[in-house]
Amino acid sequence: MKLERAFDILYRQLESHPRADCLSARKGKQWVKLSTPEVVETINRVSHGFLRLGIGRGDRVAIMADNSIEWVLVDLALQQIGAISVPIYPTVTVEDASYILMHADVKMAFVGNASQHSKVHEALGRMSSPIYSFTDIDGVRSWREIELLGDGGDDVMLAALRDSIRADEVFTIIYTSGTTGRSKGVMLSHRNLVSTVVAIAEHTKLPVGTLRALSFLPLSHIFERAGVYYYMSSCTGVYFAGVEQLSSAMQEVRPHTFSAVPRVLEKLHDKLAGKATELTGSKQKLYKWALELAENYDPNAKLGLWQKAQLAFADKMIFSKWRAAMGGELKWVNVGSAALQPRLARLLWAAGIMVAEGYGMTECSPVISADLFDPARVRIGSVGVPMPHCEVKIAEDGEILVRGPNVMVGYYKEPEQTAETIIDGWLHTGDIGKLEDGVLTITDRKKEMFKTSNGKYIAPQVIENKLKESAFIDQVMVVGDGQKYAAALIVPLFEKIKEWCSQQGIAYTSDAEMARNPKVQALIEREVKRFNRYFGSWEHVKKVALVDRAWCVDAGELAPTLKLRRKVIAQRCSALIERLFQHHPA
Template identity: 80%
Template sequence: MKLERAFDFLYHQLETQPRHDCLSTRKGKQWHTLSTPEVVETVNRVSHGFIKLGINRGDRVAIVADNSTEWVLVDLALQQIGAISVPLYPTITVEDATYILMHAGVKMAFAGTAAMQRKVHDALGKLTCPIYSFADIEGVSSWREVEALGADGDDIMLAGLRDSIRADDVFTIIYTSGTTGRSKGVMLSHRNVVSTVTATAEHTGLPEGKLRALSFLPLSHIFERAGVYYYMSSGTSIYFAGVEQLSNALQEVHPHTFSAVPRVLEKLYEKLAGKASELSGNKKKLYLWALEMAENFDPNVKMGLWQKAQYALADKLIFSKWRTALGGELKWINVGSAALQPRLARLMWACGIMVAEGYGMTECSPVISANLFDADKVRIGSVGVPLPHVEVKIADDGEILVRGPNVMVGYYKDAEQTAETIIDGWLHTGDIGKMADGVLTITDRKKEMFKTSNGKYIAPQVIENKLKESAFIDQVMVVGDGQKFAGALIVPLFDKLKEWCAQQGIAYTSDAEMTHNPKVQALIDREVKRFNRYFGNWEHVKKFALLEKPWCVDKGELAPTLKLRRKVITQHCRDLIDSLYQHHPA
C-alpha cells in the first residue's frame, strides 16, 4: 500500500507483518499487550466514538499523558477522522497549559493520571471542554467510554472518511517554547512526518519484522512520536515504559533498539564509572583500564593484532557485562535533542552498541541529519549526513538552512513568525554549523535558547527576568547548555543586601566576602526557589554562583543597550560555570 498518512503505517503492518505484541505498556509489574489486529480494531472503535461525540475534521484534541498504548490509540483514532492532536508534556505548568489549550482552542482533552487531569482542569478554567482519563479516576470519564460509544460504528463510513484524509492535511500541532517564553504551535502534516519516517528507514536500514523497541522519551515530542511510527512501519514491536522503569524494562523486554537523549547515556555512564568505587586491587585496575579503553574507542580506526587482543579481553571481562545490564540484545540507539558527549558515543560503540547521533527540530518533523549505523561511516562529534530528500545548506552567517518535505506547514495562527522562519522555501534553524564532506557539525547557537542534556529547551531570558523581580538580585545569567540542569550566575543587589544584613545582625564586610557568606547564599537560594515555582521542573535553576562585581559595558559584558553579551560573560566566568556542574548528583 502507498504510505501517505501517518496512520497508514498501522495498516501497512497489519497487511505485511502483523505482530502479536504490536503495542505493550508496563502497568505495575505486568505488561499489557495488544496485537496488530487488536490495535486496528480498538483504533476504529475510538474513531467511531469521537464521531458520535461530535469531534469533526480539523477539531483540536489535547493529550497530556506519559507514554502508553492508550496515547497511541487515541492519536491514531484522531488522525483517521481528520482531527488534530495537541500533545502537551506531562510536566507542563498550569500557566503554560492554559495558554496552549486556549490558543489551540481544544474541544476535548485526555489526561494520563489524576494529577494531570487536575492540571488540565485548572488550565481550562471556565472553558467547557470534556476531559477523559487513561487511568481509573473517580468522577472522571474514562477513555474507554469513548471506545464503547463506537462499538457499533459504521466501518464503511469510517473507511470513506479515512480515505478522504490527504497527505498535506495537518494532523498535529506541537507547541515549542520561544526565546520570549511564548509557545509557538508547529503545524505538521502527514506528509511531513511520513517523509521523515520513510527517509529514516532508508537511512538506518534496520531489519524489518524482527525487532523489539523500548519507548520512554515523551510522545509529546515529535522525536519519539516519529520513532513510534517508524517502528510501526517496520513491523517492530513497541514497549512503553517510564524513564523511572527503564532498568527493569531493559531486563524484561530485551530491546534491540530505542531512542534516547544524551542524559540517558550520561546516567548510564555515571553508573558504570561509579562501579569502580565498589572494586579494589587488580579488579579495580582492570575495570578502570577497560573504561578508559571504551572512552577512547574509535570505530573508524582498524585495530592491529595487539589492540584486537586487548579489546577481546576487555570485551569478555567487562563490556559483555555492560551489554547484559542493557538487556543483552541492544544493538542500535538513536540519540537526539541535545549534543552528545563524544566519550559516551565511543563507550557505546566499544560495547558493541551502535549509537547514531542526529540533529533536528520540531519544525522539521524532526530529523534533519543523522549518523549511520556503520562503523566506517559514523563520525563521532558530528550529527551525520542529511536524511534522504532533505536539503541542507549553510548561509553566509553560518546559519543552518533546511528544505524538504519534512519542513512544517507553519506556526498555528502566526503567519508573521512563519514568514520569518521559512524564507524562499528554506527553514532558518537558528543554529550555526558547518558541512565537510557532506557531514554536518553544529558549532554554535544563533539563538539564546539552549537545551539541557535531557533535550529540554530553556529560554534563559524568561527565567532571568523573573529572578530579577527579587529585591536582592541585580543581574543574572542562566546557563546550562548541554548540561544536566539550568544554573545561574547572579550579581546580588548589594545595597539591598547591606540593609538585609543590618536587619539580621550580620556584619557586612565587603561585597566580595559577602558573596561567600553562608547566610547570604541561603537568602539567594530561597529567592531562586521562590521563583522556580513559576516554571516547569526542567527549567528550575538548581545551582548558582554569586559574583562580587556587576557586569559592565567597558569589559564588553554588556551591550550599549545593557543587554547581556552571553559569550563574553561565559568566557570571563568559565571556571565558575564549570564549578556548578562538578560533582553534582543526577
C-alpha cells in the same frame, strides 16, 4: 499499500507483518500486549466514539499523559477522522498548559493520571472542554467510554472518511518548548511525518519485522512520536516504559533499539563509572582500564593486533556485562535533542552498541540529519549526514537552512512568524553549523551567541559541550554578554565529587557545602583550564561559580527537551553571575 498518511503505517503492518506485540506496556507487574488486529479494531471503535461525540475534521484534541498504549490509540483514532491532536508535556506549568489549550481551542482533553487531570482541569479554566483519563480516577470519565460509545459503528462509512484524508492535512499541532519565549504551535501534516518515517527507514536500514523497541522519551515530543511510527512501519514491537523503569524494562523487554536524549546516557555512564567504587584491588584496576579504553575508542580507527586483543579482552571481561545489564540484545541507539558527549558515544561503540547522534527540530518533523549505523562512516562529535529527501545548506552567516517534505506547514495562527521562518522554501533553523564533506556539525544557536565588550563573539553551546566531557561536570551555562570575558555557572557531578573527596581524604558533607569547598572549586577550575586549550584565547572561561543543585524541568530551568532556559537560570543565579564579573582577571 502506499504510505501517504500517518495512520497508513498501521494498516501496512496489518497487511504485511501483523505482530502479537504491536503495542505493549507494563501494567503493574505484567506486560499488556495488543496485537496489530487488536490495535486496528480498537482505534476504529474509538474513532466511531469520537464522531458520535461531535469530534470531527479539524477539531483539536489535547493529550497530556505519559507514554502508554492508550496515547497512541487515541492519536491514531483522531488521525483517521481528520481531527488534530495537541500533545502537551506533562511537566509544563499550569500557565503554559492554559495558553496551549486556549490558543488551540481544544474541544476535548485526555490525561494519564490524577495529577495531570488536576493540572488540565485548572488550565482549562472556564473552557467547557470535557476531560477523559487513561487511568481510573474518581469522578473523571474514562477513555473507555468513548470506545464503548463507538461499538457497532459503521465501518464502511469510517473507511470512506479515512480514505478522504489528504496527505497535506494537518494531523497534529505541537507547541515548542519555548526556551526563549512563548510557545508556538507547529502544524505538521501527514506528509511531514510520513516523509520522516520513510527517510529514517532508508537511513538506518534496520531489519524489518524482527525487532523490539523500548519507548520512554515523551510522546509529546515529535522525536519519540516519529520514532514510534517508524518502529510501527518497520513492524517492530513497541514497548512503553517510564524513565524510572528503564533498568528493569531493559531486562524484561531485551530491546534491540531505543531513542534517548544525552541526559539518559549520561546517567547510564555515571552508573557504569560508579561501579568502579564498589570493586577493590585488581578488579577495580581492570574495570577502570576497560572504562578508559571505551571512553577513548574510535570506531573509525584501524586497529592493530595488540589493540584488537585489548578490545576483545575488555569485551569479554567488562563490556559483555554492560550489554547484559541493558538486556543483552541492544544494538542500535538514536540520540537527539541536545549534544552528546563524545566519550559517551565512544563508550557505547566500544561495547558493541551503535549510536547515531542526530539533529532536528519540531518544525522539521523532526529529523534533519543523523549519523549512520556504520563504524566506518560515523563521525563522533558531528550530527551525521542530512536525511534522504532533506536538503541542507549553510547561509552566509553560518545559519543552517533546511528544505524538504519534512518542513512544517507553519505556525498555528502565526502567519507572520511562519513567513519569517520559511523564506523562499527554506526553513531558517536558528542554529549555526558547518557542512563539510557532507557531514553536518552544530556549533551554536544563533540567538544564544553573545558578544564580549572586546567585540568578540562567543558561541556558548560549543564551549558547554566541551566542558561537559569532564567527569566532574554535570551541567554548564557560559555567560558574559557585554563583559570583558566569558565565565560559567557549573553544576558539579556530585557523585564523582564524592568519589574524588574519598580519594583525597576530604570529608563529604552535603552538595551545598562541597560546592563552596575551596578544594572542590579548585578541582573544577583545573578542569576548565584543561579544556580552555581547545578554544581561542577570547573564548576561554576565566572564572566559574559552582551551583549546588542540578537544573531541572520542574523548576522551569530546563525546557521539557532538557535544553537550558538561559533567561530563567540567569535570573535565579543573578547574584552568582554578578560576582563572576566584579573583579575581572588580569
